[in-house]
Amino acid sequence: MTQSLAFWVENSSENAFNTLGLELHFNYWHLPDDKINYLDIGVLISGKNKCFDSINVYLPFKYNIKSYIPTLGDKVVESEKLISAVFNNDVSNIKPIRECSAKYIVFSEQKDSEGIVFFTNLSHGTSEGRVLIEEYSEDDEVGTIIKFSNKIFNCSEEYKEKIGI
Known part of the structure:
Protein backbone atom coordinates (compact mmCIF):
# COMPACT_ATOMS: atom_id res chain seq x y z
CA MET A 1 0.00 0.00 0.00
CA ILE A 65 -2.50 3.62 19.86
CA LYS A 66 -2.09 6.07 22.74
CA SER A 67 -2.92 8.86 20.26
CA TYR A 68 -6.41 7.48 19.67
CA ILE A 69 -9.09 9.66 21.27
CA PRO A 70 -12.32 7.61 21.41
CA THR A 71 -14.30 10.46 22.98
CA LEU A 72 -13.29 13.14 20.48
CA GLY A 73 -16.85 13.20 19.16
CA ASP A 74 -18.12 14.10 22.65
CA LYS A 75 -15.86 17.14 22.69
CA VAL A 76 -16.87 18.22 19.17
CA VAL A 77 -20.61 17.91 19.77
CA GLU A 78 -20.46 20.03 22.95
CA SER A 79 -20.35 23.13 20.75
CA GLU A 80 -23.07 23.81 18.18
CA LYS A 81 -20.73 26.41 16.73
CA LEU A 82 -18.01 23.80 16.14
CA ILE A 83 -20.50 21.27 14.69
CA SER A 84 -21.78 23.99 12.35
CA ALA A 85 -18.21 24.74 11.25
CA VAL A 86 -17.32 21.07 10.71
CA PHE A 87 -20.43 20.41 8.60
CA ASN A 88 -20.66 23.86 6.98
CA ASN A 89 -24.28 24.19 8.09
CA ASP A 90 -26.14 25.74 11.02
CA VAL A 91 -27.40 23.28 13.64
CA SER A 92 -31.16 23.23 14.19
CA ASN A 93 -31.45 20.45 16.77
CA ILE A 94 -29.29 17.88 18.59
CA LYS A 95 -30.88 14.86 20.28
CA PRO A 96 -28.96 12.23 22.29
CA ILE A 97 -29.08 8.55 21.30
CA ARG A 98 -28.13 6.91 24.57
CA GLU A 99 -28.19 3.35 23.24
CA CYS A 100 -25.02 3.90 21.22
CA SER A 101 -23.18 7.02 22.44
CA ALA A 102 -24.34 9.10 19.50
CA LYS A 103 -26.22 12.30 18.72
CA TYR A 104 -28.91 12.83 16.11
CA ILE A 105 -28.12 16.18 14.49
CA VAL A 106 -30.53 18.13 12.31
CA PHE A 107 -29.22 21.11 10.36
CA SER A 108 -31.22 24.23 9.53
CA GLU A 109 -31.74 23.26 5.89
CA GLN A 110 -33.06 19.78 6.75
CA LYS A 111 -36.27 18.16 7.89
CA ASP A 112 -36.06 16.13 11.13
CA SER A 113 -36.09 12.96 9.04
CA GLU A 114 -32.96 14.04 7.15
CA GLY A 115 -30.65 14.45 10.14
CA ILE A 116 -27.40 12.58 10.66
CA VAL A 117 -26.26 10.23 13.42
CA PHE A 118 -22.96 11.49 14.84
CA PHE A 119 -21.07 8.88 16.86
CA THR A 120 -19.43 10.44 19.89
CA ASN A 121 -17.57 7.56 21.50
CA LEU A 122 -15.81 5.02 19.28
Whole structure:
Protein backbone atom coordinates (compact mmCIF):
# COMPACT_ATOMS: atom_id res chain seq x y z
CA MET A 1 0.00 0.00 0.00
CA THR A 2 3.10 2.21 0.04
CA GLN A 3 2.81 5.81 1.23
CA SER A 4 -0.82 6.47 0.31
CA LEU A 5 -3.96 6.67 2.40
CA ALA A 6 -6.48 4.02 1.42
CA PHE A 7 -10.16 3.52 2.11
CA TRP A 8 -12.27 0.46 1.35
CA VAL A 9 -15.39 -1.38 2.41
CA GLU A 10 -15.44 -5.09 3.20
CA ASN A 11 -18.81 -6.61 2.58
CA SER A 12 -20.64 -9.88 2.61
CA SER A 13 -23.29 -8.79 0.14
CA GLU A 14 -22.80 -8.65 -3.61
CA ASN A 15 -25.29 -5.78 -3.84
CA ALA A 16 -23.71 -3.72 -1.05
CA PHE A 17 -22.56 -0.93 -3.31
CA ASN A 18 -26.01 -0.57 -4.86
CA THR A 19 -27.58 0.18 -1.47
CA LEU A 20 -24.72 1.90 0.37
CA GLY A 21 -23.73 5.52 -0.12
CA LEU A 22 -20.43 6.77 1.30
CA GLU A 23 -19.05 10.27 1.42
CA LEU A 24 -15.51 10.84 2.71
CA HIS A 25 -14.19 13.96 4.38
CA PHE A 26 -10.47 14.29 5.13
CA ASN A 27 -9.32 17.22 7.23
CA TYR A 28 -5.74 17.94 8.23
CA TRP A 29 -5.41 20.09 11.33
CA HIS A 30 -2.10 21.78 12.11
CA LEU A 31 -1.89 23.41 15.54
CA PRO A 32 1.45 25.24 15.57
CA ASP A 33 1.13 26.43 19.18
CA ASP A 34 0.79 22.84 20.40
CA LYS A 35 3.14 21.46 17.72
CA ILE A 36 0.50 18.87 16.90
CA ASN A 37 -0.95 17.65 13.61
CA TYR A 38 -4.28 15.82 13.34
CA LEU A 39 -5.83 13.82 10.54
CA ASP A 40 -9.60 13.86 10.88
CA ILE A 41 -11.46 11.35 8.72
CA GLY A 42 -15.23 11.70 8.50
CA VAL A 43 -17.45 9.13 6.82
CA LEU A 44 -21.06 9.89 5.96
CA ILE A 45 -22.98 6.65 5.40
CA SER A 46 -26.34 6.63 3.68
CA GLY A 47 -28.42 3.59 2.87
CA LYS A 48 -28.69 0.45 4.95
CA ASN A 49 -25.74 -0.11 7.28
CA LYS A 50 -26.16 -3.86 7.41
CA CYS A 51 -24.91 -4.39 3.85
CA PHE A 52 -21.22 -4.15 4.78
CA ASP A 53 -18.94 -5.87 7.28
CA SER A 54 -16.51 -3.03 7.93
CA ILE A 55 -15.25 0.32 6.72
CA ASN A 56 -11.45 0.37 6.62
CA VAL A 57 -8.81 3.07 6.50
CA TYR A 58 -5.12 2.45 5.82
CA LEU A 59 -2.56 4.92 7.18
CA PRO A 60 0.95 4.70 5.69
CA PHE A 61 2.69 4.86 9.07
CA LYS A 62 2.83 3.01 12.36
CA TYR A 63 0.09 4.45 14.53
CA ASN A 64 0.59 5.09 18.22
CA ILE A 65 -2.50 3.62 19.86
CA LYS A 66 -2.09 6.07 22.74
CA SER A 67 -2.92 8.86 20.26
CA TYR A 68 -6.41 7.48 19.67
CA ILE A 69 -9.09 9.66 21.27
CA PRO A 70 -12.32 7.61 21.41
CA THR A 71 -14.30 10.46 22.98
CA LEU A 72 -13.29 13.14 20.48
CA GLY A 73 -16.85 13.20 19.16
CA ASP A 74 -18.12 14.10 22.65
CA LYS A 75 -15.86 17.14 22.69
CA VAL A 76 -16.87 18.22 19.17
CA VAL A 77 -20.61 17.91 19.77
CA GLU A 78 -20.46 20.03 22.95
CA SER A 79 -20.35 23.13 20.75
CA GLU A 80 -23.07 23.81 18.18
CA LYS A 81 -20.73 26.41 16.73
CA LEU A 82 -18.01 23.80 16.14
CA ILE A 83 -20.50 21.27 14.69
CA SER A 84 -21.78 23.99 12.35
CA ALA A 85 -18.21 24.74 11.25
CA VAL A 86 -17.32 21.07 10.71
CA PHE A 87 -20.43 20.41 8.60
CA ASN A 88 -20.66 23.86 6.98
CA ASN A 89 -24.28 24.19 8.09
CA ASP A 90 -26.14 25.74 11.02
CA VAL A 91 -27.40 23.28 13.64
CA SER A 92 -31.16 23.23 14.19
CA ASN A 93 -31.45 20.45 16.77
CA ILE A 94 -29.29 17.88 18.59
CA LYS A 95 -30.88 14.86 20.28
CA PRO A 96 -28.96 12.23 22.29
CA ILE A 97 -29.08 8.55 21.30
CA ARG A 98 -28.13 6.91 24.57
CA GLU A 99 -28.19 3.35 23.24
CA CYS A 100 -25.02 3.90 21.22
CA SER A 101 -23.18 7.02 22.44
CA ALA A 102 -24.34 9.10 19.50
CA LYS A 103 -26.22 12.30 18.72
CA TYR A 104 -28.91 12.83 16.11
CA ILE A 105 -28.12 16.18 14.49
CA VAL A 106 -30.53 18.13 12.31
CA PHE A 107 -29.22 21.11 10.36
CA SER A 108 -31.22 24.23 9.53
CA GLU A 109 -31.74 23.26 5.89
CA GLN A 110 -33.06 19.78 6.75
CA LYS A 111 -36.27 18.16 7.89
CA ASP A 112 -36.06 16.13 11.13
CA SER A 113 -36.09 12.96 9.04
CA GLU A 114 -32.96 14.04 7.15
CA GLY A 115 -30.65 14.45 10.14
CA ILE A 116 -27.40 12.58 10.66
CA VAL A 117 -26.26 10.23 13.42
CA PHE A 118 -22.96 11.49 14.84
CA PHE A 119 -21.07 8.88 16.86
CA THR A 120 -19.43 10.44 19.89
CA ASN A 121 -17.57 7.56 21.50
CA LEU A 122 -15.81 5.02 19.28
CA SER A 123 -13.81 2.84 21.66
CA HIS A 124 -11.09 0.63 20.25
CA GLY A 125 -10.51 -3.01 21.05
CA THR A 126 -10.95 -6.48 19.63
CA SER A 127 -14.57 -7.14 20.65
CA GLU A 128 -17.55 -6.55 18.35
CA GLY A 129 -18.77 -3.00 18.22
CA ARG A 130 -15.33 -1.50 18.74
CA VAL A 131 -12.80 0.09 16.41
CA LEU A 132 -10.02 -2.37 15.56
CA ILE A 133 -6.58 -0.83 15.07
CA GLU A 134 -3.92 -3.19 13.75
CA GLU A 135 -0.41 -2.89 12.42
CA TYR A 136 0.11 -3.83 8.78
CA SER A 137 3.50 -4.71 7.33
CA GLU A 138 4.61 -5.91 3.94
CA ASP A 139 8.25 -6.06 2.91
CA ASP A 140 9.79 -2.86 4.34
CA GLU A 141 6.49 -0.95 4.46
CA VAL A 142 4.78 -0.48 7.82
CA GLY A 143 1.33 0.98 8.19
CA THR A 144 -1.88 0.81 10.18
CA ILE A 145 -5.34 -0.46 9.30
CA ILE A 146 -8.29 0.97 11.21
CA LYS A 147 -11.49 -1.09 10.91
CA PHE A 148 -14.93 0.22 11.81
CA SER A 149 -17.26 -2.78 12.14
CA ASN A 150 -20.86 -2.35 11.01
CA LYS A 151 -21.84 -3.45 14.53
CA ILE A 152 -20.83 0.04 15.68
CA PHE A 153 -23.46 1.62 13.44
CA ASN A 154 -26.38 -0.80 13.95
CA CYS A 155 -27.95 1.21 16.76
CA SER A 156 -28.43 4.15 14.39
CA GLU A 157 -30.73 2.01 12.23
CA GLU A 158 -32.63 0.87 15.33
CA TYR A 159 -32.95 4.48 16.53
CA LYS A 160 -34.25 5.69 13.18
CA GLU A 161 -36.84 2.90 13.14
CA LYS A 162 -37.82 3.70 16.74
CA ILE A 163 -38.54 7.37 16.03
CA GLY A 164 -40.05 6.66 12.62
CA ILE A 165 -37.32 7.95 10.30
